[in-house]
Amino acid sequence: xxxxxxxxxxxxxxxxxxxxxxxxxxxxxxxxxxxxxxxxxxxxxxxxxxxxxxxxxxxxxxxxxxxxxxxxxxxxxxxxxxxxxxxxxxxxxxxxxxxxxxxxxxxxxxxxxxxxxxxxxxxxxxxxxxxxxxxxxxxxxxxxxxxxxxxxxxxxxxxxxxxxxxxxxxxxxxxxxxxxxxxxxxxxxxxxxxxxxxxxxxxxxxxxxxxxxxxxxxxxxxxxxxxxxxxxxxxxxxxxxxxxxxxxxxxxxxxxxxxxxxxxxxxxxxxxxxxxxxxxxxxxxxxxxxxxxxxxxxxxxxxxxxxxxxxxxxxxxxxxxxxxxxxxxxxxxxxxxxxxxxxxxxxxxxxxxxxxxxxxxxxxxxxxxxxxxxxxxxxxxxxxxxxxxxxxxxxxxxxxxxxxxxxxxxxxxxxxxxxxxxxx
Amino acid sequence: xxxxxxxxxxxxxxxxxxxxxxxxxxxxxxxxxxxxxxxxxxxxxxxxxxxxxxxxxxxxxxxxxxxxxxxxxxxxxxxxxxxxxxxxxxxxxxxxxxxxxxxxxxxxxxxxxxxxxxxxxxxxxxxxxxxxxxxxxxxxxxxxxxxxxxxxxxxxxxxxxxxxxxxxxxxxxxxxxxxxxxxxxxxxxxxxxxxxxxxxxxxxxxxxxxxxxxxxxxxxxxxxxxxxxxxxxxxxxxxxxxxxxxxxxxxxxxxxxxxxxxxxxxxxxxxxxxxxxxxxxxxxxxxxxxxxxxxxxxxxxxxxxxxxxxxxxxxxxxxxxxxxxxxxxxxxxxxxxxxxxxxxxxxxxxxxxxxxxxxxxxxxxxxxxxxxxxxxxxxxxxxxxxxxxxxxxxxxxxxxxxxxxxxxxxxxxxxxxxxxxxxx
Numbered sequence: 078x079x080x081x082x083x084x085x086x087x088x089x090x091x092x093x094x095x096x097x098x099x100x101x102x103x104x105x106x107x108x109x110x111x112x113x114x115x116x117x118x119x120x121x122x123x124x125x126x127x128x129x130x131x132x133x134x135x136x137x138x139x140x141x142x143x144x145x146x147x148x149x150x151x152x153x154x155x156x157x158x159x160x161x162x163x164x165x166x167x168x169x170x171x172x173x174x175x176x177x178x179x180x181x182x183x184x185x186x187x188x189x190x191x192x193x194x195x196x197x198x199x200x201x202x203x204x205x206x207x208x209x210x211x212x213x214x215x216x217x218x219x220x221x222x223x224x225x226x227x228x229x230x231x232x233x234x235x236x237x238x239x240x241x242x243x244x245x246x247x248x249x250x251x252x253x254x255x256x257x258x259x260x261x262x263x264x265x266x267x268x269x270x271x272x273x274x275x276x277x278x279x280x281x282x283x284x285x286x287x288x289x290x291x292x293x294x295x296x297x298x299x300x301x302x303x304x305x306x307x308x309x310x311x312x313x314x315x316x317x318x319x320x321x322x323x324x325x326x327x328x329x330x331x332x333x334x335x336x337x338x339x340x341x342x343x344x345x346x347x348x349x350x351x352x353x354x355x356x357x358x359x360x361x362x363x364x365x366x367x368x369x370x371x372x373x374x375x376x377x378x379x380x381x382x383x384x385x386x387x388x389x390x391x392x393x394x395x396x397x398x399x400x401x402x403x404x405x406x407x408x409x410x411x412x413x414x415x416x417x418x419x420x421x422x423x424x425x426x427x428x429x430x431x432x433x434x435x436x437x438x439x440x441x442x443x444x445x446x447x448x449x450x451x452x453x454x455x456x457x458x459x460x461x462x463x464x465x466x467x468x469x470x471x472x473x474x475x476x477x478x479x480x481x482x483x484x485x486x487x488x489x490x491x492x493x494x495x496x497x498x499x500x501x
Numbered sequence: 502x503x504x505x506x507x508x509x510x511x512x513x514x515x516x517x518x519x520x521x522x523x524x525x526x527x528x529x530x531x532x533x534x535x536x537x538x539x540x541x542x543x544x545x546x547x548x549x550x551x552x553x554x555x556x557x558x559x560x561x562x563x564x565x566x567x568x569x570x571x572x573x574x575x576x577x578x579x580x581x582x583x584x585x586x587x588x589x590x591x592x593x594x595x596x597x598x599x600x601x602x603x604x605x606x607x608x609x610x611x612x613x614x615x616x617x618x619x620x621x622x623x624x625x626x627x628x629x630x631x632x633x634x635x636x637x638x639x640x641x642x643x644x645x646x647x648x649x650x651x652x653x654x655x656x657x658x659x660x661x662x663x664x665x666x667x668x669x670x671x672x673x674x675x676x677x678x679x680x681x682x683x684x685x686x687x688x689x690x691x692x693x694x695x696x697x698x699x700x701x702x703x704x705x706x707x708x709x710x711x712x713x714x715x716x717x718x719x720x721x722x723x724x725x726x727x728x729x730x731x732x733x734x735x736x737x738x739x740x741x742x743x744x745x746x747x748x749x750x751x752x753x754x755x756x757x758x759x760x761x762x763x764x765x766x767x768x769x770x771x772x773x774x775x776x777x778x779x780x781x782x783x784x785x786x787x788x789x790x791x792x793x794x795x796x797x798x799x800x801x802x803x804x805x806x807x808x809x810x811x812x813x814x815x816x817x818x819x820x821x822x823x824x825x826x827x828x829x830x831x832x833x834x835x836x837x838x839x840x841x842x843x844x845x846x847x848x849x850x851x852x853x854x855x856x857x858x859x860x861x862x863x864x865x866x867x868x869x870x871x872x873x874x875x876x877x878x879x880x881x882x883x884x885x886x887x888x889x890x891x892x893x894x895x896x897x898x899x900x901x902x903x904x905x906x907x908x909x910x911x912x913x914x915x916x917x918x919x920x921x922x923x924x925x
Contacts, residue, residue, distance in 0.1 A: 113570070116569065124568075144761060145540065145760045145761055146539050146760045175789045178786060182785075190648070191647075220783050223783040224614070335567075336569045336570045337569055337570050337571065337572075337791065338567070356647070359643045360603050362600060365762040365789065366761050367552065367759060367762040
């Protein structure tokens with residue numbers, strides 16, 4: 078299919094044929110869902126040994142009675158797990174509750190209401206704003222939107238955010254006080270930032286507002302499908318550039334153990350952590366240390382965690398292969414769409430021809446296949462070119478995913494042909 | 502000892518004698534702590550069956566896979582537990598994570614930044630402020646202080662806050678948008694609000710700013726030492742007064758199961774909950790449902806919870822008796838101090854003669870007995886009369902508590918005599 082070169086008649090024939098296929102699928106009354114990056118039941122099952130692992134022994138190795146109150150920074154053994162995942166010193170890690178999103182919210186709130194490390198609270202700036210590499214993660218954008226922090230789109234490339242654009246924006250606007258980054262297996266494009274990108278990000282602290290912070294959501298730090306993909310260490314890079322205060326890192330075990338009941342981690346310089354802890358201590362006496370102890374026992378050594386992640390990869394790989402082979406088969410050498418081949422993470426990001434994404438999502442919905450709403454991967458839910466669709470292959474069983482992808486590629490074709498007809 | 506009637510010489514003799522006793526105690530180099538309302542190891546042990554209770558069955562009765570993401574309101578069976586504790590309809594309850602303080606913070610933040618149920622955000626008022634019955638709970642005050650919400654002291658009586666003062670303040674100041682209440686076994690006085698107080702509180706919604714909210718922290722709802730003390734139902738009272746939006750209730754199992762790893766609950770009208778959920782959904786995908794399921798299984802029936810609380814009472818009662826008998830023996834019929842006899846909760850609140858509390862805490866500290874800092878029970882840490890000291894008997898073993906109380910009463914006597922000498 079070469080849509081740009083097709084005549085009206087050819088397009089009309091395609092539309093008729095594709096629509097007939099589509100109508101037949103609609104009759105099947107499917108009910109499939111590939112919207113969110115949720116682990117499958119098989120994956121969750123890998124961690125079922127967590128409940129009961131304590132065997133009545135609620136004391137941590139350092140003597141802490143995990144059942145009682147206290148310990149805003151979390152248990153030492155849980156902080157060590159976070160330090161291993163993020164590859165940072167343990168004293169720069171806080172181990173929290175079940176949600177890294179909560180830690181991110183607290184971290185944004187801290188900058189917005191109180192300011193980091195003696196800097197002016199962002200709310201006192203005329204128009205505080207975050208740079209948002211797009212497509213990106215809707216829940217990051219929702220935090221900014223709720224707090225009234227502006228968002229500026231920056232394109233994602235295959236080596237991370239477009240750093241020329243990032244630097245130019247920061248140089249000309251002192252009210253840019255943050256950037257959202259998912260540096261490894263980026264949500265949704267699957268891209269891992271190159272070493273050069275990490276280095277250039279680490280240098281931003283030299284030119285940006287001193288209150289500027291990189292929100293480094295390393296959600297997929299150990300979520301490789303095959304060989305380990307290396308991400309340059311942002312902490313090392315900022316320390317070397319004398320910009321250690323410019324980054325706040327996050328990770329979690331949500332896609333390692335149980336998605337709703339894992340541990341979250343935040344890591345930053347001691348000055349940043351001091352600001353953050355001041356906010357957090359008004360909000361909580363401390364995290365659930367019992368669940369932290371469970372995790373520390375479950376992953377008594379980092380090699381156990383690595384082996385555990387390998388089991389996840391074995392379950393996830395066929396699902397990614399399913400999505401990618403559908404896309405390859407349908408769109409290779411066509412002008413109907415573009416995508417990356419992720420080496421890990423939870424998503425495949427697909428770009429339709431301009432102006433087709435919303436129509437694809439709508440067609441799929443009517444055929445019983447639920448996709449992430451078009452635009453969701455952009456601030457304010459607005460994809461300026463209406464192109465991006467996030468595919469989340471992890472949750473459904475393989476046969477359902479296969480069916481859903483058949484519907485997806487058909488909807489892409491049908492929407493593309495119809496769009497072209499409209500424009501002729 | 503009748504200090505007011507004593508001569509200088511008599512006071513000097515007392516001082517000498519008490520100081521000699523005090524110096525002997527200091528030589529013992531004690532290290533005792535009666536600062537915070539933490540359950541003892543014996544109490545925590547009552548809930549050790551929680552870990553492992555799931556026996557591999559992670560699905561809730563309604564089919565929810567508790568291991569995965571989702572469900573901002575919490576599991577239905579956990580919400581039911583909260584509804585039983587607060588005696589409210591389950592659809593008005595959200596079951597959260599391990600901290601009711603977090604839910605309170607979110608609830609204050611919602612009012613402050615976004616406003617409840619269409620009302621103006623508090624931050625847009627000239628001088629938003631909370632009424633704070635004093636003495637009260639330091640962590641309540643810390644939330645207001647952090648967000649820059651003003652605090653106005655209102656005296657606690659033996660039937661709750663001085664309602665004449667509350668009503669007068671609210672009538673004359675539209676910027677009063679909240680009041681902190683611990684209605685049963687109040688922290689720290691141990692008082693339970695009378696039915697009349699509850700009724701008058703429920704009527705405040707008629708005269709206050711429409712954005713006004715009562716923060717009803719029912720932390721000790723089921724924490725009776727003996728017979729059940731009845732607290733009038735504030736929800737019923739507000740519904741009858743057509744002021745249902747004026748109250749937000751909180752509870753937790755922190756002092757029921759494991760203090761650091763329990764469940765927290767918030768309950769309010771559907772309009773209030775809608776406002777709160779809007780804030781919360783930017784902050785979390787949902788609470789730890791696995792721990793919620795553990796609790797629901799542990800307390801499969803409300804009677805089990807009642808029996809469990811009876812076991813707590815059996816452990817706590819001798820400790821309260823110890824504190825009270827020390828106070829009785831030392832100060833009955835004296836003018837050295839005042840206290841309530843709490844029928845539940847976690848504290849005994851002691852008022853020294855004016856201007857003595859800080860000195861008592863300092864003397865006790867030097868003798869190796871750590872007390873809650875004087876002033877901690879007041880907004881901004883300032884007790885205008887320097888009188889209140891919160892005693893927390895729950896955590897130390899009985900013999901240590903007994904020793905600590907001997908030191909305490911001695912320090913009260915010594916500080917009182919010294920103060921009187923200063924003033925002569």
